[in-house]
Amino acid sequence: MISFQQVSKKFKDGTLAVNNIDFTIEKGELFVLIGPSGCGKTTTLKMINRLEEPTGGNISREGKYLKDWNVQELRWKTGYVLQQIALFPTMNIEENIAVVPELQKWSRDKIKQRVNELLHMVGLEPEVYKTRVPSELSGGQQQRIGVIRALAADPDVVIMDEPFSALDPLSREQLQKDIRRLQTDIKKTIVFVTHDIDEALALGDRICIMKEGEVVQIGTPQEITTSPENDFVKDFIGDRRSAWDVPVKDILSDDRAEERDIAEGVTVHSNLPLRDAVPYFDQTEKQALKIVDDEKVIGVLSYKDIVLFMQKDQAAKEKERI
Numbered sequence: 633m634i635s636f637q638q639v640s641k642k643f644k645d646g647t648l649a650v651n652n653i654d655f656t657i658e659k660g661e662l663f664v665l666i667g668p669s670g671c672g673k674t675t676t677l678k679m680i681n682r683l684e685e686p687t688g689g690n691i692s693r694e695g696k697y698l699k700d701w702n703v704q705e706l707r708w709k710t711g712y713v714l715q716q717i718a719l720f721p722t723m724n725i726e727e728n729i730a731v732v733p734e735l736q737k738w739s740r741d742k743i744k745q746r747v748n749e750l751l752h753m754v755g756l757e758p759e760v761y762k763t764r765v766p767s768e769l770s771g772g773q774q775q776r777i778g779v780i781r782a783l784a785a786d787p788d789v790v791i792m793d794e795p796f797s798a799l800d801p802l803s804r805e806q807l808q809k810d811i812r813r814l815q816t817d818i819k820k821t822i823v824f825v826t827h828d829i830d831e832a833l834a835l836g837d838r839i840c841i842m843k844e845g846e847v848v849q850i851g852t853p854q855e856i857t858t859s860p861e862n863d864f865v866k867d868f869i870g871d872r873r874s875a876w877d878v879p880v881k882d883i884l885s886d887d888r889a890e891e892r893d894i895a896e897g898v899t900v901h902s903n904l905p906l907r908d909a910v911p912y913f914d915q916t917e918k919q920a921l922k923i924v925d926d927e928k929v930i931g932v933l934s935y936k937d938i939v940l941f942m943q944k945d946q947a948a949k950e951k952e953r954i
Contacts, residue, residue: 633659633694634680634789634821640688641675641845649675651845652689662815662822664832667842668868673825676842677791680823681710693789708736711782711790711820715797717774719766725751725777726762732785750780753817754810772803776810783818792824796831801942802910802935805876808834828946829869833857841865875945876907880923883941884931897922902930906941909933 634657641650650672657663665673678684679691682703691698698706719728726747733743748758754776766774775795782790796804808831815822826832832839833853840850841861849861860866881902898916900909902925912921913935920934 633657634823635692636676636689637692638689639676639679639686639691641672641679641684642687649845650679650686653842653845653847654689655840655847655850657821657823659821660819662811662824662835662837664836664839665823665825665842666827666829666832666839667848669827670844671842672845673842674793677793677823677825680789680791681707681712708732708785709787709789711785711787713778713782713790713792713795715794717766717778719774719777719781721766724763724765725769728766728777729762729781729784731781736785738785746784750783753814754780770803771799772807775799775803775807779807779811779814783820787820789821789823792822794825794827797827800939801946802938804831805907805910811835830874833869841868874907875942877905878941879903880906880909880921880933881925881930883937884923884933899924899929900933901925906938910938 636653636655639650639653640648642648653672653676665676667673675684679686679698680693682698682701685699693701693706720731723731726744729747729750730743733746738746747762751758751761756773756776761769761773766777769777778795779792782792796807799807811822811824812835824832824835826835833856836853838850838852839856841848841856843864849856849865851859856865857869860869879902880900883906897920898912899922900912902923909921913919920932922929923931923933
């Protein structure tokens with residue numbers, strides 16, 4: 633359990649980043665901090681492992697004030713996942729995952745067992761991936777390694793600072809599913825910062841919405857969407873129709889040549905929601921699907937189309953919030 637008790641953070645230049653916040657994160661909870669840029673969410677996150685120190689109030693963990701913890705012990709018991717994955721480029725994947733366990737002087741057999749266990753946990757075959765270097769992995773695979781590296785020494789708490797924001801939409805969606813599945817298995821206390829309300833609603837057991845260094849509302853996804861505290865929350869969460877619910881006919885490619893290339897490809901109906909169409913890409917080598925309506929091909933949906941559509945949707949949402 634992590635408890636913030638009237639916590640404030642004022643920087644030397646006079647900026648009040650966090651102003652008198654007060655809440656408790658329960659053990660085993662996936663707690664999401666979200667809000668506009670500059671709202672104080674990342675500063676709040678960093679105070680959990682004392683990368684930033686509060687200038688007012690107290691933070692406690694397991695009933696003990698953080699200021700009374702040994703900093704090294706606190707950080708060893710706190711996994712940290714960043715947006716910038718920061719894998720060591722000259723180390724292979726096994727060595728990257730093993731960094732903290734080695735610092736804690738785990739035995740080599742225990743480390744090897746843990747590496748294999750974690751790679752299996754995120755669907756990466758140990759014998760295939762552990763001898764590779766980061767540059768040989770995709771962005772999504774690298775971020776999976778970043779997540780399990782944070783879990784390697786079995787910390788009680790994991791903090792994640794916008795870990796998926798640099799990924800393409802499909803990789804991001806898959807990693808969100810991975811985190812929810814992992815959380816079901818490992819039951820860690822996870823504090824997750826994001827600027828994406830869809831991500832917050834998909835992941836959070838509870839969501840803390842912040843504005844100008846203050847907590848505006850804390851609640852479950854259902855509470856946040858059905859009972860927004862005020863107009864700011866209502867505007868922030870916006871229209872809950874997700875881009876993943878859009879029918880595929882709305883985002884088709886105009887490339888008729890590509891359509892001819894996949895004449896024997898996989899076919900899906902034009903009204904199928906995007907989220908239900910994505911799994912069909914696993915069934916085709918063309919990375920494109922034929923879209924049909926009344927048994928006639930009306931266009932092609934490519935992986936590139938989806939990425940561009942999701943990027944435009946995200947940009948539009950960001951513009952609405954400014």
